[in-house]
Amino acid sequence: MERIDAAQLIAFLQVLTEEMPAHRDRLRELDAQLGDGDLGITIAIGMKAIRDALADFPGEEPGMILAKSGMAFNREAASTFGAIFATALMSAGKHIRGKDAIEVGDLPGMVEAAASGVSARGGARPGEKTILDVLLPMAKALEQQVAAGASLPAAAQAAHGACVEAVAETEQMEAKHGRGGWLKEKSIGIPDPGSVAICLMVECLARFVEGQSP
Amino acid sequence: MERIDAAQLIAFLQVLTEEMPAHRDRLRELDAQLGDGDLGITIAIGMKAIRDALADFPGEEPGMILAKSGMAFNREAASTFGAIFATALMSAGKHIRGKDAIEVGDLPGMVEAAASGVSARGGARPGEKTILDVLLPMAKALEQQVAAGASLPAAAQAAHGACVEAVAETEQMEAKHGRGGWLKEKSIGIPDPGSVAICLMVECLARFVEGQSP
Amino acid sequence: MKKLINDPFEFVDETIEGVLLAHRDHFQRCEGSKRALMRADGPVEGKVAIVTGGGSGHIPVFLGYVGPGLCDAASIGNVFSSPSPDDMLAATVAAHGGAGVLHLYGNYSGDRMNFGMAAEMAEMEDVEVKTVLVRDDVVSAPVEEMDRRRAVAGLFFAYKIAGARAEEGATLGEVAEAAEAAAVNTRSMGVALTSCTIPAAGEPTFQIGEDEMELGMGIHGEQGLRRGKIMPADAVVDEMLEHILADLPFEAGDEVAVLVNSLGATPPEELYIMYRRAHAVLGQAGIGIHRAFIGEYATSLEMAGASISLLRLDADLKRLLDAEAYSPLLPRAHA
Amino acid sequence: MKKLINDPFEFVDETIEGVLLAHRDHFQRCEGSKRALMRADGPVEGKVAIVTGGGSGHIPVFLGYVGPGLCDAASIGNVFSSPSPDDMLAATVAAHGGAGVLHLYGNYSGDRMNFGMAAEMAEMEDVEVKTVLVRDDVVSAPVEEMDRRRAVAGLFFAYKIAGARAEEGATLGEVAEAAEAAAVNTRSMGVALTSCTIPAAGEPTFQIGEDEMELGMGIHGEQGLRRGKIMPADAVVDEMLEHILADLPFEAGDEVAVLVNSLGATPPEELYIMYRRAHAVLGQAGIGIHRAFIGEYATSLEMAGASISLLRLDADLKRLLDAEAYSPLLPRAHA
Numbered sequence A, B: 001m002e003r004i005d006a007a008q009l010i011a012f013l014q015v016l017t018e019e020m021p022a023h024r025d026r027l028r029e030l031d032a033q034l035g036d037g038d039l040g041i042t043i044a045i046g047m048k049a050i051r052d053a054l055a056d057f058p059g060e061e062p063g064m065i066l067a068k069s070g071m072a073f074n075r076e077a078a079s080t081f082g083a084i085f086a087t088a089l090m091s092a093g094k095h096i097r098g099k100d101a102i103e104v105g106d107l108p109g110m111v112e113a114a115a116s117g118v119s120a121r122g123g124a125r126p127g128e129k130t131i132l133d134v135l136l137p138m139a140k141a142l143e144q145q146v147a148a149g150a151s152l153p154a155a156a157q158a159a160h161g162a163c164v165e166a167v168a169e170t171e172q173m174e175a176k177h178g179r180g181g182w183l184k185e186k187s188i189g190i191p192d193p194g195s196v197a198i199c200l201m202v203e204c205l206a207r208f209v210e211g212q213s214p
Numbered sequence C, D: 001m002k003k004l005i006n007d008p009f010e011f012v013d014e015t016i017e018g019v020l021l022a023h024r025d026h027f028q029r030c031e032g033s034k035r036a037l038m039r040a041d042g043p044v045e046g047k048v049a050i051v052t053g054g055g056s057g058h059i060p061v062f063l064g065y066v067g068p069g070l071c072d073a074a075s076i077g078n079v080f081s082s083p084s085p086d087d088m089l090a091a092t093v094a095a096h097g098g099a100g101v102l103h104l105y106g107n108y109s110g111d112r113m114n115f116g117m118a119a120e121m122a123e124m125e126d127v128e129v130k131t132v133l134v135r136d137d138v139v140s141a142p143v144e145e146m147d148r149r150r151a152v153a154g155l156f157f158a159y160k161i162a163g164a165r166a167e168e169g170a171t172l173g174e175v176a177e178a179a180e181a182a183a184v185n186t187r188s189m190g191v192a193l194t195s196c197t198i199p200a201a202g203e204p205t206f207q208i209g210e211d212e213m214e215l216g217m218g219i220h221g222e223q224g225l226r227r228g229k230i231m232p233a234d235a236v237v238d239e240m241l242e243h244i245l246a247d248l249p250f251e252a253g254d255e256v257a258v259l260v261n262s263l264g265a266t267p268p269e270e271l272y273i274m275y276r277r278a279h280a281v282l283g284q285a286g287i288g289i290h291r292a293f294i295g296e297y298a299t300s301l302e303m304a305g306a307s308i309s310l311l312r313l314d315a316d317l318k319r320l321l322d323a324e325a326y327s328p329l330l331p332r333a334h335a
């Protein structure tokens, strides 16, 4: 698969929203160590909200599908993560406004747009144990992949690899935002739950574009 | 020992109030099966109340000491049992008003007086799983002992024996009063906690008059 | 036992101390007793006084029902145990405003015997006393033996009705009549999910499985109707209302007040979920709801569970239920 | 998980349904949202509207603070999760009486981000919005980083003060000022003995030993200051007040309002035992107590534990605290 058009994006969201709720307990436990343990439920409810919205998406272009998915997620599963995730998807979606398919070359810009949207909404900077700490390394990896002429599956694979590494690095960071921020140095040693969630989504994407490729 | 004068009664109450709290948990568990589990605490607090009142008793006659002990018990540990026990002691005490010592011949009448006081206060009749079901057999046993010319220790021993048997019989009774009454047939199979408490006190008395006898 | 307490044997006295310090304008001690409190503005001259009492561990029962439009004084005993006759007498004498005293309390044998002694003594001091017993728990005895039934959260309705009647200037006989009308028209049933722990006992009163509930349990942990697996809230409400409605019986066209009461640990959210179902069931049965009361009206320390009480109303009871009343320990929505 | 609920995912909607059915005269839904309620008599023309919101599971926070002399509307989210910007916007627009809207809520990032989005949208609809955040939990960040602190039961004081100021006819700026004055003069700290269980999670949020407590825990189970063996209530109060008093700091001659709040399962008896100690400690420190509030003002489902909040008063705050206010979900003694 070299491009993700609207229909394929909807198909991907179908897979994603089917798979993510399975990580509920792991995310709940991680989030409980840093905060209130709701992230697993947030993801489960938010993913279901996207799933329920899928029927309304045919006819929309990919950018709008992303933006509406973010809004649907945060409508039903509003939370810190919900607001951040909605902002990320809306920013990424805006970046590809008018396009009828997402190509590998769009990916770095989309992820960068998501990162700056998130930073504007929540005021986080790199190294503060938020999803910024996976978005930025991922954007960098994608840039390198695109510069090297990688295929969409290869680029997605590399993005996931960068994510896994980045998540591991969040373990050593001290949280400054959200509930984790109240733990200060006690937050060190636990990976950032929101980043873990993003990483799981990227893994799902990489598998999707791989599986669908000829 | 053939008579219990005021000083000896005080000495006995000292022993009794020291020993009874040890049965706290057993009485609590029994009472929990039939009601609310407070009887162990009631006994512990009430006995302590009598103990604290002992200092005020010297100079009083035995009948008054019994009555005041009952009132002290129910003041600090008011409850069904407290009211019943206070009534029993006041009635028994009234029965020997004016006497400076309790003799074996007084016992049947004291216990009968206690039984009729209790019955008047709480409306219970024999066979309804209350302390009446130990008081009445005990009165009967004491009458027989006195008729046969038994010594005080022998009569007390026999009273205790009658108590033990009577307690066993309460197991098969269906409770009609207090919290046990709400259990109806489910109350069968468990001895009456209040009767167990009385039996333990009589056992203590029997040991006391035995130990003190020449 | 996880509690924020000091010496378990000081539990009751320290609670009373805290209540007195927090609500200085509302309460005063009754002369001669550490365990009896009355309205700060009492005795109210010429008004029938209502005196209640019972074991501790049920706040707002009993102290929380002392106030204008409610009771005049309350004596409280050790946790789940009757107060002493001395304390009841102190409350009776202190609250007496010259128009007689109604002893209004739950039908528990300890309380009955001790209040009985106190009433005898009060009468020797020339205070006229009448007694009304609340006996609303439908599972505690069959309806033909209503006088053996115990009291649970339905106490609230009796206090509210009798308190309003006394405030209207009614005679002792009339206040007792209103209280009895509330008592005979009230039906309740509870459900417990966990035990509570009497501080001085240090261990739970009863054992109950992680997936069990007991329907019909009393507010001291007295056995109920049946032990079973936890059911959804709607099914629990259905079963409770089945017993309650059939008992009076409540019928189509009746108008009622509904009380959904927490036994302690059960949060308001769950009470509202239960009320939602009760509302639907009563609607289906053609029974009108005049007013709903939801919150902690009679608790069992930290027990998890709830009870539902219905009061069948007529015009008089409605007027009395709607009258003003105040106590700082009661949920706001009580009048 | 022992709860009287139905489908855990219907928990919030069924709670709201129950609240609406029970208190029909008090609440109405905000147009366009299932998760936003407002005063039945709102919008109040010409009055500054106060809109709050946050996660469910904390009753009376948030819905319970809607009423005359309090907030005008509240939007609530899933258990312990922020409401959506759509619901917040619906509440904001519905409650707006033409004099602007104060967004007054706890300092949680989810709420802040979502309310931020809602405020942006409201301004596009020409509704003037100001925001004040409550941040009273002393252990959540050092005092120099007050703006990172989270909110706990101190919300009550902010609602009460701001609500009274709005009722006086003050402008949006003045109401925001009063709210901020309440916020900066409030300090709180909690202690948890048990975890609660989010219905949809089905398992306790955290594990805690049978003999342990956590001092300073947040109302969603956020880690506190220290985990340790359970101490007597007096020692717990002493340690909490040590942190609270030193933080503002409160000083001899100050006058305060005291709030002793149950997190859910802790019964009123224990709150009064704690208040008794707090009263003594404050007395010793020369701090006057203007008024005490004791009960459930901000809960965490069925968590066992309590919090203490102090509000330092001046003449204005005293007047606003003492003003009338009403909500059927609040303890009676709130004004």
Ligand SMILES: Nc1ncnc2c1ncn2[C@@H]1O[C@H](COP(=O)(O)OP(=O)(O)O)[C@@H](O)[C@H]1O
Pocket (backbone or CB within 6 Å): A031, A035, A036, A037, A038, A039, A042, A079, A080, A081, A082, A084, A118, A122, A123, A124, A129, A130, A131, A132, A177, A178, A179, A180, A192, A193, A194, A195, D108, D109, D110
């Ligand atoms: N300011 C922020 N910017 C970006 N991401 C953030 C920010 N604050 C929190 N997050 C992310 O959100 C996750 C927590 O989400 P969630 O559980 O909804 O928050 P909470 O329950 O604390 O409100 C964190 O693991 C982190 O990745």
Ligand SMILES: Nc1ncnc2c1ncn2[C@@H]1O[C@H](COP(=O)(O)OP(=O)(O)O)[C@@H](O)[C@H]1O
Pocket (backbone or CB within 6 Å): B031, B035, B036, B037, B038, B039, B042, B079, B080, B081, B082, B084, B118, B122, B123, B124, B129, B130, B131, B132, B177, B178, B179, B180, B192, B193, B194, B195, C108, C109, C110
């Ligand atoms: N009417 C009665 N007459 C005599 N004894 C009674 C009566 N009712 C109860 N008792 C005795 O009191 C005991 C229970 O006492 P207690 O635990 O104080 O009662 P409760 O907690 O049920 O109020 C019973 O075991 C029984 O022996």
Ligand SMILES: [Mg+2]
Pocket (backbone or CB within 6 Å): A031, A035, A036, A037, A038, A039, A179
């Ligand atoms: Mg979280």
Ligand SMILES: [Mg+2]
Pocket (backbone or CB within 6 Å): B031, B035, B036, B037, B038, B039, B179
């Ligand atoms: Mg008992």
Ligand SMILES: [Mg+2]
Pocket (backbone or CB within 6 Å): B036, B038, B079, B080, C080, C081, C082, C110
């Ligand atoms: Mg008892």
Ligand SMILES: [Mg+2]
Pocket (backbone or CB within 6 Å): A036, A038, A079, A080, D080, D081, D082, D110
């Ligand atoms: Mg959260």
